[in-house]
Amino acid sequence: MKNFLFCSLLALSFHASPALSASSITEPAAIASPASACAEHYNIVISVSDKEKVELALGNAQNLQSELGTACTNIEIVHVSAAITLLGPMSQKAPLLKEALQHGVKLVACQNSMNKFKMTEDDLLPGITTVPSGVAEIVRRQKQGWIYFRP
Known part of the structure; x- marks a missing residue:
């Protein structure tokens, strides 16, 4: 046995x-890579047009990353109209913008708005990208399934 x-x-x-x-x-x-460790992954596009709402949009992005996880979110803040005037390296918002970039938030400036305010890419903080049309970028992102948010 x-x-x-x-x-x-x-x-x-x-x-x-x-x-x-x-x-x-x-x-x-x-x-697992950090992104695949997420229960859910979120693609979020935030639109900001008012200068008074730039800081609010950056705070919203930070709150989203805190709650959902930085690795679990792709966040793009599209700046249009007067909001693009705060995207320069000498802007009072520059420290907040740098912090957002360091945390993986993609900051985008509308070229149409830059033209209106006579700005060039040299006027932007390093790391900020441009698109020909901010509103078209938002529409494209929504068509791709991104969640649209406006503070």
Whole structure:
């Protein structure tokens, strides 16, 4: 009886070892990246046109990252109209803008609005990107399934 149990356990260990070795082979590939560790991933586009709402939009982005997880969110703030005038390196909002960029928030300036205010890309804080039309960018993002938010 002891021999039967020993042989049965030995046979089971041989059958289990390929499964164990297979899982250890695939384990490194199964290591989750920060984004894949999210229960849900969020793509959020925020529109800001008023200078008075730039700080509010940045705070909203920070709150979203805090609540949903920085790795679980793609946040793009599209600045149109007068809001683009606060995107320069000498702006009173520059420290907040830099902080947002460091946390992975994409800051976008509307080229149409920049033209209206006689601004060039050289007038923008490094790291801020431009699009030909801010409203078209928002429409494209919505069509791609991004959540639209306006403070």
